[in-house]
Amino acid sequence: MYVGSQRIAIVKPETARSFRVVAENAPTALKIANLGAPQVSRLGEKVLSDWVSQAIDMINADALAIHLNPAQEVFQPEGEPWFRGVLDKLRFIKKIANRPLIVKEVGNGISMEVAKLLATKVSPDAIDVAGTGGTSFIRIESIRAGTTDEANVYSGWGIPTALSICEVRSVYNGVVIASGGIRSGLDGAKAIAIGANAFSMSRPLLLAALKGYDETRKFIGKLLREFKIAMFLTGSRNVDELSKAPVVFGPTIISWLSQRNIPCKHIRRFA
Numbered sequence: 001m002y003v004g005s006q007r008i009a010i011v012k013p014e015t016a017r018s019f020r021v022v023a024e025n026a027p028t029a030l031k032i033a034n035l036g037a038p039q040v041s042r043l044g045e046k047v048l049s050d051w052v053s054q055a056i057d058m059i060n061a062d063a064l065a066i067h068l069n070p071a072q073e074v075f076q077p078e079g080e081p082w083f084r085g086v087l088d089k090l091r092f093i094k095k096i097a098n099r100p101l102i103v104k105e106v107g108n109g110i111s112m113e114v115a116k117l118l119a120t121k122v123s124p125d126a127i128d129v130a131g132t133g134g135t136s137f138i139r140i141e142s143i144r145a146g147t148t149d150e151a152n153v154y155s156g157w158g159i160p161t162a163l164s165i166c167e168v169r170s171v172y173n174g175v176v177i178a179s180g181g182i183r184s185g186l187d188g189a190k191a192i193a194i195g196a197n198a199f200s201m202s203r204p205l206l207l208a209a210l211k212g213y214d215e216t217r218k219f220i221g222k223l224l225r226e227f228k229i230a231m232f233l234t235g236s237r238n239v240d241e242l243s244k245a246p247v248v249f250g251p252t253i254i255s256w257l258s259q260r261n262i263p264c265k266h267i268r269r270f271a
């Protein structure tokens, strides 16, 4: 379980309670702390260390995620599009966090070039592609800001999740998490077959959670069944076998991969 950006809880400690409930109510779940790249890139090392430990301690986190969200910041009314020096800050966080580091997007995808920079300069433990196809912060923020014309121009911006998995996997040997528009266990199974190690989703779970505990439990059960059916039908005894299941790409993906010089065979067999 990722939590949302914890900046608010650090700046306004009276709001930290809404994060602490995660540690209190989900002691055995995998919990992932979360901070934004624009904020961490502007902090000096001493304050940054303090933010990182506060974020981790607040939810008793097993891992720490830093989100890269340039498109969101551009459209956000109170946006902070500050990314200068972010790679150095990520490298510093990796050194001090004492937890696995996940670098993620928020719905516009991570490119091969960014993944290569991350792999060589930061060496994160995981990259969550969070590609386009699901929740769009360009839309959300522009509706809040009342600038829907610009958002319409940029509504298609980003790298679709399936392609972002291929892009990242072609240059990065760590854990790849698929997210952005994953809506069923079958979507998750496909993501794993083309190179992701795990998948996650936000919107559908939030919608279920709004209806309550039983609905959320039911949704997760359905998701797992859908995932297992895909494994059964492809003859995959475990997730590792699913990751080697035969895959056929449609023309859009083939064209994208060829323009980006990513050999299809290379993707799934990379690790």
Ligand SMILES: Cc1cc2nc3c(=O)[nH]c(=O)nc-3n(C[C@H](O)[C@H](O)[C@H](O)COP(=O)(O)O)c2cc1C
Pocket: 003, 004, 005, 034, 066, 067, 104, 105, 106, 107, 130, 133, 134, 135, 179, 180, 181, 182, 200, 201, 202, 203, 204, 206
């Ligand atoms: C209401 C909402 C709030 C979000 N807040 C954050 C956030 O604070 N930090 C973050 O890294 N991602 C955040 N995300 C982005 C998700 O992590 C995910 O990348 C994105 O929603 C795409 O997945 P989806 O299509 O399944 O929703 C948020 C998503 C939603 C729906």
